[in-house]
Amino acid sequence: MSTSLPDKPRSLLRRYLVAGYAVFIIYASLTPFTGWEEQGLEFWAVLTSPLGLTYTGFDALSNLLAYFPFGLLLALTFRTYFGNAASVLLATLAAVSLSVAMEYLQMYLPMRTSSNADILSNSCGSLCGGLLAVSIKRRAWFVRVTQWRIGLFRQGNGVDFGLALVMLWMFAQINPSLPMLGNVFITEPAYRMFIASPPEPFSPWESLAVALNLLMVGTLLLTLLRTRRHVAVGLMLMLGIVALVKFIAAALLLKSWALLLWLNSEAILGIVIGLLLITGAAWLPPPRLIWATALAALSYVILANWVLDSGTPSAAMRLYHWHFGHLRNYNGLSHTVSLVFPLLLGGYLWWARASYKQERE
Known part of the structure; x- marks a missing residue:
């Protein structure tokens, strides 16, 4: 039909x-x-x-x-x-x-x-x-x-660009050699958690990076959707898809001992904090919401580039049980996308701010 x-x-x-x-x-x-x-x-x-x-x-x-x-x-x-x-x-x-x-x-x-x-x-x-x-x-x-x-999303300047950014964000998150919503590559030393060795110390900075990453996409959805209450469903759906694809990719590509390393305690805490921050941001009026999104993006850029050491994409190759060059390229690409995303988000926010001004006039 x-x-x-x-x-x-x-x-x-x-x-x-x-x-x-x-x-x-x-x-x-x-x-x-x-x-x-x-x-x-x-x-x-x-x-x-x-x-x-x-x-x-x-x-x-x-x-x-x-x-x-x-x-x-x-x-x-x-x-x-x-x-x-x-x-x-x-x-x-x-x-x-x-x-x-x-x-x-x-x-x-x-x-x-x-x-x-x-x-x-x-x-x-x-x-x-x-x-x-x-x-x-x-x-x-x-x-x-x-x-x-x-019918679900707003009409106006930059909305289609914002939707493309959401898809770009999801692409960067499905890499199985990165923690859930994180940007620090998992490397082989994490294998020590399975043998008699002191565990890696908990990193609150990584949790904060996860929270800011989730806050960026959550506030982006708040500016895109006609009805803000749909953001909760949208976020749960996106997180579910990312987790499912990440698990499948890990099962196919990673060594058996690395299957669930992407779901660490830093990621879980960061997701909880991120969801709480998004709940608070949902009450903000559009102009303040745009500034909150910009602040989250700026904080993430500073944290990812000057506080956290994300390592090199090639260092994560030891997690994989097959070593085709395509995987090295993909690791590098997903890492680059996660770093470029906040900058592209800034361009969208400038666009959205002009659209809100036109609506008020």
Whole structure:
């Protein structure tokens, strides 16, 4: 069954998600962004080399899955302006263009390898994502979900950007080598808790970082939702999803003794404090709520960058029982996102403040 959406201002959420996902791909493809040099390679030779020369099934699957959401988001965005066939074609061409650009730039990074098989896998992933997008775009359930989102959240400047920030925040939290809502990487010395060794001392600063992290996203939801009482349900749903995905990722990726290290006492205390602070913030009028969110973001930046030592993403690799470079890239990406999120939140708050001023006028 299919239907159509009523006429309404076009949402910018998909465009923000497309832009954000493109940045993710660039980061994962070109990190660590150092050691650029000419290696005497010809890109045409890379494109015409035998497929699968040094390629594995894992490489093919990971590249296909990496570009599948990108093709999906691109096709959903293009479908607003074009028909099904044109949307799939444009989405695939855009994704392939980015893939080709990344493979070309990787020729200048000694730590990376350019491959035509990567381009083929990425193309298949984006094509599959595009085909799925046009198949669900007019489905009744998809339209109902879209209408539910429109009715649940405020309309105004920056709301779509705020929703994209919520999704970005959730992406940064599902890393199993980080404590629940924390930013300090778990490292192998934590293994001493399972043998006859003194336990690591409790860190109140880490609890405070968790509380501020939760307060940031909680107050962000307070500025986005039409009805503030929905924040409690939204937060519980988000925390439940993060915990579930984090547990599944830990079960699949981490060594058995590290399965539940992400749920430590600092994280639990920080979540409780964060929920109490959000309850108090819910009573603030919009202007003061924006200032409270900005203060929480500033405090988190200071704490994460100048008080806590978060370690290096590579140090957490000892927790994993498989050591593909994709995981190192993901650790670095999630760590970067957690540090950049407060700055992006500041940009949203400036936007939201202008919107509240317009509403009062």
